[in-house]
Amino acid sequence: MPQAWQPASKERHIDASGYFSNRTIVALTTPAGGALCGLRISGASAIAIGCSLSGLQLSHEDHRRAKRVWLHDEKGARLDECLMLAFFAPHSFTGEDAVEMFLHGSPMIAQRVLEECFKLGARLALPGEFSFRAVKNGKLQISQAEAIKEVIAASNDFSLDLALEKLAGSQHQLVGAVKNELMQVCSLSEAGIDFSDQDIEEVSLPRLKARLNKVREQLEALRGSFDRGKRFNEGVPVSIFGLPNAGKSSFFNALLGEDRSIVSDIAGTTRDVVREKINLRGKSGQVTLRLSDTAGLRESSDVIEGIGIERSLRAAEESDIVVVVIDGLEPHFERVKAYLDLVVLAGKAFVFVISKLDLLTNEARKELTDGVFHFFQQNAYFISSNSLEGVRDVADGLAACAGLQLIRKPGEVVLTQMEHVRAVESSLEILARAMVASDLVLFANDVRHAMNALGPLIGETLPDDVLGKIFSDFCIGK
Numbered sequence: 304m305p306q307a308w309q310p311a312s313k314e315r316h317i318d319a320s321g322y323f324s325n326r327t328i329v330a331l332t333t334p335a336g337g338a339l340c341g342l343r344i345s346g347a348s349a350i351a352i353g354c355s356l357s358g359l360q361l362s363h364e365d366h367r368r369a370k371r372v373w374l375h376d377e378k379g380a381r382l383d384e385c386l387m388l389a390f391f392a393p394h395s396f397t398g399e400d401a402v403e404m405f406l407h408g409s410p411m412i413a414q415r416v417l418e419e420c421f422k423l424g425a426r427l428a429l430p431g432e433f434s435f436r437a438v439k440n441g442k443l444q445i446s447q448a449e450a451i452k453e454v455i456a457a458s459n460d461f462s463l464d465l466a467l468e469k470l471a472g473s474q475h476q477l478v479g480a481v482k483n484e485l486m487q488v489c490s491l492s493e494a495g496i497d498f499s500d501q502d503i504e505e506v507s508l509p510r511l512k513a514r515l516n517k518v519r520e521q522l523e524a525l526r527g528s529f530d531r532g533k534r535f536n537e538g539v540p541v542s543i544f545g546l547p548n549a550g551k552s553s554f555f556n557a558l559l560g561e562d563r564s565i566v567s568d569i570a571g572t573t574r575d576v577v578r579e580k581i582n583l584r585g586k587s588g589q590v591t592l593r594l595s596d597t598a599g600l601r602e603s604s605d606v607i608e609g610i611g612i613e614r615s616l617r618a619a620e621e622s623d624i625v626v627v628v629i630d631g632l633e634p635h636f637e638r639v640k641a642y643l644d645l646v647v648l649a650g651k652a653f654v655f656v657i658s659k660l661d662l663l664t665n666e667a668r669k670e671l672t673d674g675v676f677h678f679f680q681q682n683a684y685f686i687s688s689n690s691l692e693g694v695r696d697v698a699d700g701l702a703a704c705a706g707l708q709l710i711r712k713p714g715e716v717v718l719t720q721m722e723h724v725r726a727v728e729s730s731l732e733i734l735a736r737a738m739v740a741s742d743l744v745l746f747a748n749d750v751r752h753a754m755n756a757l758g759p760l761i762g763e764t765l766p767d768d769v770l771g772k773i774f775s776d777f778c779i780g781k
């Protein structure tokens with residue numbers, strides 16, 4: 304049978320078993336080509352390789368001491384002058400003996416030093432293998448290792464702050480506390496089984512179920528955080544909404560600073576949803592938006608346009624912020640309002656933008672401001688996508704509005720990984736079963752399972768291939 308066509312996966316296929324080999328590993332920790340280039344060696348031969356390259360006799364006294372040295376190859380030829388630090392196990396990032404060097408940033412030097420390390424017995428590290436070893440040796444929690452990846456990949460201030468908090472251990476602490484509570488409920492219920500002939504209130508099923516309910520609330524909140532978590536990394540969804548020819552695509556292009564959507568004076572130009580990400584700098588930092596330009600809304604006998612309009616309405620429903628663009632020359636407030644009434648807009652923020660400022664008299668501006676206020680009880684921005692007047696103000700308003708969606712309570716943990724949500728969901732399912740358990744034996748059993756289900760969030764009970772997958776997404780050298 305012919306195989307169904309599959310799009311090429313972007314995943315790198317790395318044999319997870321490679322992570323379990325104990326050979327000494329080496330990799331660049333910074334891209335070569337800058338002023339300096341970092342190189343890290345970790346494993347049993349790391350110190351010997353450092354000694355061989357530098358001619359030094361490194362001892363425990365040299366732990367974490369920077370030394371300025373010349374490196375030479377086997378034949379005594381100069382490789383580079385560099386700064387070198389030795390770390391003795393277990394006091395290193397990986398928990399193994401390690402050497403770090405800061406070479407001059409020449410790619411040629413980096414290549415020569417790497418090759419010399421290979422000759423001396425090291426192999427090139429797999430992506431994230433240093434972090435993997437740190438986790439394996441108990442130097443780093445898995446959620447912290449994942450946070451390193453997120454810190455490096457963060458593309459806006461909000462996702463960076465979230466990742467840094469995770470790196471500091473916030474997720475690990477919260478999940479650890481939840482697991483502890485489950486463990487206690489489990490122990491109490493087991494004690495209740497042992498003392499079932501005595502009537503001890505503390506270990507009675509109703510009492511334990513009440514205690515469990517509190518844990519469920521915490522886990523529910525954690526599960527609910529994922530939707531917001533996506534907004535931190537992928538951006539806050541914002542759709543542009545309005546009648547045909549209102550100037551939606553012109554505004555979209557003006558905001559992006561590029562000619563992304565087709566603009567024309569023919570009503571119904573945009574058919575499909577055009578999506579683009581943009582980073583805006585607001586008062587509370589840089590924020591990412593997922594912007595959608597959509598088809599203008601009107602009654603249309605054209606089937607394709609009709610589908611586009613349906614998509615516009617859905618895009619608005621899927622957004623946190625709806626930018627309503629009103630044509631400054633032909634505002635048609637009632638029609639705009641009728642379309643807004645068609646979509647479920649509860650909980651959304653609105654930004655009203657009146658276009659074509661360059662063609663408006665002061666009198667018209669006043670009428671338009673009043674009109675928006677009358678129909679929508681909102682203030683409006685005026686913009687010209689031609690002269691770009693007013694676009695900066697809308698951008699600032701959007702950044703502020705999106706920033707509000709991402710505000711977290713102090714210490715609030717937000718999940719950003721699908722695997723973690725799945726683990727929380729499966730734990731919640733088991734806890735729901737525990738809540739209707741008819742006796743302590745069944746109850747204790749479910750609570751224990753629910754506790755184990757949370758393992759992936761703090762790096763317990765992870766099969767090797769899953770571990771390998773987590774680290775293979777890292778960059779090499781981390």
Ligand SMILES: Nc1nc2c(ncn2[C@@H]2O[C@H](COP(=O)(O)OP(=O)(O)OP(=O)(O)O)[C@@H](O)[C@H]2O)c(=O)[nH]1
Pocket residue numbers: 545546547548549550551552553554565566567568569570571572573574597598599600658659660661662686687688689
């Ligand atoms: N003078 C002026 N013309 C504008 C401005 N914004 C849009 N236009 C013009 O208005 C017409 C429609 O602009 P579009 O951006 O394509 O409008 P749209 O809302 O995307 O329209 P549809 O895709 O058909 O729904 C084009 O001729 C634009 O050049 C503006 O700020 N000033």
Ligand SMILES: [Mg+2]
Pocket residue numbers: 551552553564565566572573596597598599
């Ligand atoms: Mg358009």
